[in-house]
Amino acid sequence: MQLTLAVTLVLGCALASSARAQDDDERRGTASVTVYADDDHMTVVSPRAGAQAPVATDWLLEVSLGADVVSGASVDVVSEASPSAIDETRVEGSLGVSARLTRRSTMRVRSIVSHENDYLSLGGELGATLELAQRNTSLDLGLVGSRDTVGAVTVPGLEETRDRLRLTATLTQVVDRVTYVDLAAAFMRDAGYLENPYRTVPIIDPDAPLVMRVAERVPGRRRAGAVRARARRAIAPGWFARASYRYYLDDWAVDSHTGELAVMSAVMPRLRVGVDLRLYHQSAARFYRDRYQLTDGALPDERTRERRLGRMRSGRAGVTADLALRPSAPAGARLVTAIGLWRFAWPDNVAQRGRNAIVLTVGLDTPF
């Protein structure tokens, strides 16, 4: 964590010194800490820092570094990942540049690296935004790809790869003086080793009082699509609302529905407050079963007890507050605080049917 902050500070200073002559509004730094805690003894502390600064006319450099420090002894961890409580860290960094090509088009390139003791992800993003019709319409296209290397501390020598590809298109339209509408579509493709090497599946032999545990096995490819529609509207002077609906479907027969509603208000010149609600419902993968058994002495070809591939529901209610620390500077430093209460439910999971969690984020966004 100290390394994360140190590297980010160094990069931030480098960006600052390289951009003295540029627009102050574009030189910004952020730092935040998010704490996740649930009633299953799991705690994740996630410090994150980032900076952006112009490096030449119409060129903007962005860098970020973050970590997830995980500790706990949940049902998942104790039964599937390791024989006892865990304490591990994931570090993620990104470096990107965006450029304004013309008055109405920008492009961006970004590299993303994520590392933990048994997992390495190397990825990149390529994107472009085009503004049309006097900036009443904008179209954003993004392509994100990564190659992940999967290992396991309990399986020496395991080194499998999985490839991920995400293609997203987002259309934003100004409807009138107080309303935006966004339509987004995404196509996703995962291929390679998609199992979790720590996860095993209990198999019942119907001819004998015997339960054996075998490794999880899922198809080697997953293709998915998602679409989202969202509206953003000023509903009264100083009051704003947004609502969205997202539908997801993949070739493992998992589909999901997500609805979100938020209301925000600039209650005072320096203070903005928002409340939001999110509801999520997901169906099970076609090969997910409450229990598996041998068929004519053979194991099922595809098997998993991954609760994320079973039926699930979740709900979140949250409050966010955003305070300007310097009232005279519109683009000045802002302190953001958010708290969210979560409920996850897995109706088919006998080991744990539900979990409650709280997520707290405190962050600072400031020019430098």
Add this chain to the structure above:
Amino acid sequence: MHRILLSLIVLSFAVAGCVAVKPYQRETLAHPCMADAPWPLVERAEQHVFEVREGTAGATGTAGGGCGCN
């Protein structure tokens, strides 16, 4: 899905010009609460929780790396 992506691109050109809100009429649209992500620090953190805890993702406007399996 490819057809949906293509339709969005075609739709963006089709609707362009149907609405003409002038720059001087955009005071409300330019308010920070009307931004695509009013609080990106918070939304990025929450999105990571969604991705780790739920089985589906996409069309949310964020990208990250790593498994965060636990």
